[in-house]
Amino acid sequence: xxxQVIRFASPFAVFFGDITDEIYAKTGLGLVEWRREECAGQxxxxxCTVDAGVPDLTVAAARAAGVRTVIIxxxxxxGGIPPSWVASLCEAARxxxxxxxxxxxxxxxxxxxAEAAAAGKARLIDVRVPPSRLPVGTGLRRSGRRLLxxxxxxxxxxxxxxxxLARELQQRGIPSSxxxxxxxxxxxxxxxxxxxxxxxxxxxxxxxxxxPANDPGHWDVIEGQGALFHPGYLxxxxxxxxxxxPDAFVVCHxxxxxxxxxxxxxxxxxxxxxxxxxxxxxxLTNPAIRCVxxxxxxxxxxxxxxxxxxxxxxxxxxxxxVDPLSGGVGPVVDHxxxxxxx
Amino acid sequence: xxxQVIRFASPFAVFFGDITDEIYAKTGLGLVEWRREECAGQxxxxxCTVDAGVPDLTVAAARAAGVRTVIIxxxxxxGGIPPSWVASLCEAARxxxxxxxxxxxxxxxxxxxAEAAAAGKARLIDVRVPPSRLPVGTGLRRSGRRLLxxxxxxxxxxxxxxxxLARELQQRGIPSSxxxxxxxxxxxxxxxxxxxxxxxxxxxxxxxxxxPANDPGHWDVIEGQGALFHPGYLxxxxxxxxxxxPDAFVVCHxxxxxxxxxxxxxxxxxxxxxxxxxxxxxxLTNPAIRCVxxxxxxxxxxxxxxxxxxxxxxxxxxxxxVDPLSGGVGPVVDHxxxxxxx
Numbered sequence: 001x002x003x004q005v006i007r008f009a010s011p012f013a014v015f016f017g018d019i020t021d022e023i024y025a026k027t028g029l030g031l032v033e034w035r036r037e038e039c040a041g042q043x044x045x046x047x048c049t050v051d052a053g054v055p056d057l058t059v060a061a062a063r064a065a066g067v068r069t070v071i072i073x074x075x076x077x078x079g080g081i082p083p084s085w086v087a088s089l090c091e092a093a094r095x096x097x098x099x100x101x102x103x104x105x106x107x108x109x110x111x112x113x114a115e116a117a118a119a120g121k122a123r124l125i126d127v128r129v130p131p132s133r134l135p136v137g138t139g140l141r142r143s144g145r146r147l148l149x150x151x152x153x154x155x156x157x158x159x160x161x162x163x164x165l166a167r168e169l170q171q172r173g174i175p176s177s178x179x180x181x182x183x184x185x186x187x188x189x190x191x192x193x194x195x196x197x198x199x200x201x202x203x204x205x206x207x208x209x210x211x212p213a214n215d216p217g218h219w220d221v222i223e224g225q226g227a228l229f230h231p232g233y234l235x236x237x238x239x240x241x242x243x244x245x246p247d248a249f250v251v252c253h254x255x256x257x258x259x260x261x262x263x264x265x266x267x268x269x270x271x272x273x274x275x276x277x278x279x280x281x282x283x284l285t286n287p288a289i290r291c292v293x294x295x296x297x298x299x300x301x302x303x304x305x306x307x308x309x310x311x312x313x314x315x316x317x318x319x320x321x322v323d324p325l326s327g328g329v330g331p332v333v334d335h336x337x338x339x340x341x342x
Numbered sequence: 343x344x345x346q347v348i349r350f351a352s353p354f355a356v357f358f359g360d361i362t363d364e365i366y367a368k369t370g371l372g373l374v375e376w377r378r379e380e381c382a383g384q385x386x387x388x389x390c391t392v393d394a395g396v397p398d399l400t401v402a403a404a405r406a407a408g409v410r411t412v413i414i415x416x417x418x419x420x421g422g423i424p425p426s427w428v429a430s431l432c433e434a435a436r437x438x439x440x441x442x443x444x445x446x447x448x449x450x451x452x453x454x455x456a457e458a459a460a461a462g463k464a465r466l467i468d469v470r471v472p473p474s475r476l477p478v479g480t481g482l483r484r485s486g487r488r489l490l491x492x493x494x495x496x497x498x499x500x501x502x503x504x505x506x507l508a509r510e511l512q513q514r515g516i517p518s519s520x521x522x523x524x525x526x527x528x529x530x531x532x533x534x535x536x537x538x539x540x541x542x543x544x545x546x547x548x549x550x551x552x553x554p555a556n557d558p559g560h561w562d563v564i565e566g567q568g569a570l571f572h573p574g575y576l577x578x579x580x581x582x583x584x585x586x587x588p589d590a591f592v593v594c595h596x597x598x599x600x601x602x603x604x605x606x607x608x609x610x611x612x613x614x615x616x617x618x619x620x621x622x623x624x625x626l627t628n629p630a631i632r633c634v635x636x637x638x639x640x641x642x643x644x645x646x647x648x649x650x651x652x653x654x655x656x657x658x659x660x661x662x663x664v665d666p667l668s669g670g671v672g673p674v675v676d677h678x679x680x681x682x683x684x
Contacts, residue, residue: 139573139605196543203542203577231481231627234584235545239577263481266626277622284608285573 004131004209007191008100008123009068010038013057015092017085018047019074025050027102027184028073034163034188040065042073043092045084050074059092071187072101079103081110090116098123102183127186130198130206137204137243139285144214145340148246149224149295150278152268153261154233156254157324158224159185161295164324165250166221168333176219179211181240185223195225196236203236207243222246228277229269230260238281245285247340248292249278250332255309256300271317292339293332294321346473346551349533350442350465351410352380355399357434359427360389361416367392369444369526370415376505376530382407384415385434387426392416401433413529414443421445423452432458440465444525469528472540472548479546479585481627486556487682490588491566491637492620494610495603496575498596499666500566501527503637506666507592508563510675518561521553523582527565537567538578545578549585564588570619571611572602580623587627589682590634591620592674597651598642613659634681635674636663 012035014028022029032039032052040062041055052073057065070092076082081089081103089107093099093116101107107124108114117124147165149158162178162185169176178185180192198206211220222244226233241249251271260266269277275291282289294313298306306326314321320331354377356370364371374381374394382404383397394415399407412434418424423431423445435441435458443449449466450456459466489507491500504520504527511518520527522534540548553562564586568575583591593613602608611619617633624631636655640648648668656663662673 137574139608196541198542199538200540200542200545200578200581201538201575204574229626231584232479232546233543234623234626235577235581236542238580239542242573242576266481280619280622281576284571284576 004134005191005193006125006127006131006186008098008125010035010190011040011065011067012038012069012071013041013043013062013067014039014052014054014073015043015070015089016048016050016052016074017076017082018045019076020047020049022050024077025074027075027187028052028071030184031071031073031187035190038190040067043070043088045088059095059097062092062097063095067097069098069100072099072103081105086110086113089113093117093122093124094120096120096122098125100125100127100187102127102187104128127183128194128197130194134198134202134209135205136202137208139204139242141245141285142208142211142213143216144218144220146211146220146222146244146246147248147250147292147336148222148241148244149252150237150241150249150274151224151227151252152271152274153227153254153257154230155261156257157252157295157297161250161252161324161329162221162223163188164329165333168329169219169221172333174219175215175217176221179220179222181210181223181225195240196233200235203239204243207240211244224252227260228274228281229266231263231266241278241282242285246282246289247286248290248336249282250293250295251275251291252295252297254297255313271313275317290339291319292336293319295329295332296321296323298323299325346476347533347535348467348469348473348528350440350467352532353382353407353409354380354411354413355383355385355404355409356381356394356396356415357385357412357431358390358392358394358416359418359424360387361418362389362391364392366419367416369417369529370394370413372526373413373415373529377532380532382409385412385430387430401430401437401439404434404439405437409439411440411442414441414445423447428452428455431455435459435464435466436462438462438464440467442467442469442529444469444529446470469525470536470539472536476540476544476551477547478544479550481546481584483587484550484553484555485558486560486562488553488562488564488586488588489590489592489634489678490564490583490586491594492579492583492591492616493566493569494593494595494613494616495569495599496572497603498599499594499637499639503592503594503666503671504563504565505530506671507675510671511561511563514675516561517557517559518563521562521564523552523565523567537582538575542577545581546585549582553586566594569602570616570623571608573605573608583620583624584627588624588631589628590632590678591624592635592637593617593633594637594639596639597655613655617659632681633661634678635661637671637674638663638665640665641667
C-alpha cells in the first residue's frame with residue numbers, strides 16, 4: 001500500500017456521540033464486529049444509549065491506552081454534526097488523535113476542528129474523499145491472487161461476503177487481505193479507496209493501486225461496488241473489475257429482489273447473465289477469470305426455506321451457494337482453492 | 343441544456359498568444375474550421391505567426407464587433423501561460439469578455455485574471471472542469487434520436503466523425519446537434535461536459551444531461567470517449583454508452599494500429615468484437631441499439647490504397663465504411679436513415 005490509498009492507524013476508539021438508536025450507529029457497531037481486537041473502546045456523550053459492548057473511554061484514557069485514531073461510528077439524525085459532538089472531537093484532535101469520518105461534510109469544515117487538529121498534529125481523514133494523484137490503469141498483470149465480489153445489484157451483500165471470505169481464508173492459514181472500496185469497508189479495513197468517488201478516468205488505476213502486486217500465494221479479497229447491469233453505476237463496476245484483474249469472482253444476490261433497487265423499470269439480471277458478462281469484461285486483464293460461487297442474502301427468507309433455496313441456486317449454477325450470515329462461506333472457499341491453482 | 347452543462351456564448355474570438363508553430367494552435371484552428379460563422383476573428387500578440395485566416399482584432403474591436411467570448415486556442419510551449427498572454431487575457435476580461443480555456447491550470451490561478459474578470463463581470467470557463475451537481479443516471483428512455491461514436495481505441499477519429507455526421511444531417515435538413523464530451527469538442531460546440539473528468543458515480547447521469555429529451559425527429563450525435571476494450575479508460579466508455587442510450591453507433595477505427603495506443607500489451611480489438619460488446623452493453627438502456635457504419639482513419643494510408651481498404655472493411659462488416667476526411671460520411675447517414683425509422 002502507499003499514500004495513494006486512504007489509511008489510518010490502530011488501535012482505535014469508536015465515537016458514538018449522543019445517539020440513542022442503533023440504526024444510526026451501524027458503522028460503529030460493524031467496526032467493532034469486524035475489528036474487535038483493534039478497538040480499544042468507545043467514546044460516548046452522557047445522553048448516548050447505544051453500547052457496542054467495549055470499554056468506555058475518555059480522551060485522556062484513550063491516549064493512555066495507546067489509541068491512535070478516533071472513528072466517528074454514528075450519524076446524527078438529519079446528517080449534520082451537533083456542536084456537542086464537535087467539542088468532543090476537537091478535544092480528541094487536540095490530544096493528537098487522528099479523526100476518521102465518512103460524513104457528507106468535510107471534517108475540516110466543522111467549527112474549530114481544523115485548528116484543534118493543527119494544534120495536536122492530528123490528521124482529519126474523510127473516507128469519502130479519494131486520494132489525489134491516482135494513476136491511469138495499466139492493465140499489466142500483477143503477482144498474487146485476487147477475488148472480487150460482483151452483485152446482481154447494489155446493496156446485496158458484496159462487502160459482507162468479501163469480509164467473510166477474507167476471514168475464512170485467514171482462518172485456514174492462507175494469507176489474504178480484505179480490500180475496501182466503500183466508506184464503511186474502509187473504516188473496517190483501516191485502509192482503502194472510495195472507488196465511486198474517483199474521477200472516471202482513474203477508476204481502473206485506483207483498483208490497481210488498491211490491490212498491488214503481492215506474494216504468489218496471497219489472496220486479495222476485493223469489495224465490489226455497483227452492478228454490471230445497473231443503469232446508474234455500471235461504469236464503476238466495470239472499472240473496478242478490469243483494474244482488479246481478478247482470478248475469481250463470487251456473485252452476490254438477493255433472491256427476493258425482482259428489479260434493480262431504486263430503478264423499478266430495470267429487471268434484476270439473472271445470475272447466469274452476470275457470470276457471463278463479468279467473465280467477458282474481466283477477461284481483458286485476466287483471461288483465466290472464473291466464477292467460484294454464489295452468495296445469497298437470505299435475511300428476508302424464512303429460516304425453514306433457506307437450505308432449499310441455497311440448494312436450488314447451487315443446482316442451477318453448478319457452483320457452491322452460501323449465505324455468509326447463516327452457514328458461512330466455507331464451500332465457496334473450498335471450491336476457490338480447488339479451482340484456482342496456486 | 344441546463345447549467346449542468348458547460349456553455350459559453352457566441353460570437354467568439356480565438357486567442358493565439360505569440361505562437362509560431364501551428365502544432366500548438368490545433369484547438370484554435372479546429373475551432374475556425376468547424377465554427378467559422380460564429381468566429382469574429384483572432385487575437386494575436388505581435389510575435390505570433392500562426393494565422394487562422396480570420397480578421398485580426400484588438401480587444402476594443404472585438405467588443406465593438408459584438409464578441410462575447412475569447413477562447414484560448416493555442417498552448418504555450420511547455421504548457422504554462424506566459425505573462426504577456428495573461429496581460430492580454432486580463433484586458434479582455436476587464437472589457438467584459440468571457441474567457442474559455444482547456445488548460446491544465448485553472449484560469450482563476452493566472453495572476454490578476456480573477457480580479458480582471460470580477461471587474462468586467464466576465465466568466466472564466468475551464469472546459470476541463472466538469473459542472474458540479476451532476477445527477478446519477480436514471481436509465482429512463484428519452485424522446486429524440488441519438489447516435490454515439492465508439493472507437494476500437496482512443497484517438498482514432500471519434501470527435502471528427504461525430505462532427506461530420508452532425509453536419510451531414512444538418513445539410514440534409516435533419517435537425518441534429520453535436521454533443522461534446524471532451525475539451526476540444528466542447529470548445530467547438532460551445533457547450534458540453536468533459537466526461538472523463540466526472541466523478542465515476544455520475545458518468546451515466548452526465549451523459550443523460552448532455553443529450554436531453556428532444557423532438558422525435560431530432561438527432562444528437564455524441565462524441566465518444568475511450569474504448570470498450572481499453573484497460574485504462576473502458577469505464578468512461580461504458581458509462582457514456584449506457585447514459586447516451588443511443589439508437590445507433592458508428593465504430594471508428596485506425597486500420598494501421600495493431601495494439602492499443604500506449605498499451606502495447608493489449609491487441610486492438612476487432613471491429614466485430616466492438617460491435618458485439620457495444621450492442622450487448624448498450625441494450626441495457628436501448629434494446630434497439632445497432633451499428634450503422636464504420637469510420638476509418640486512413641490519414642496514414644497511401645491515397646491509392648484507400649478505396650480498396652474501405653471496400654474491404656465494408657465487405658467484412660456488411661456496413662457502409664467511410665473516411666470522413668476523404669469522401670465524407672454520406673453513405674453512413676444514408677444507412678442510418680434507412681435503418682432507424684423516425
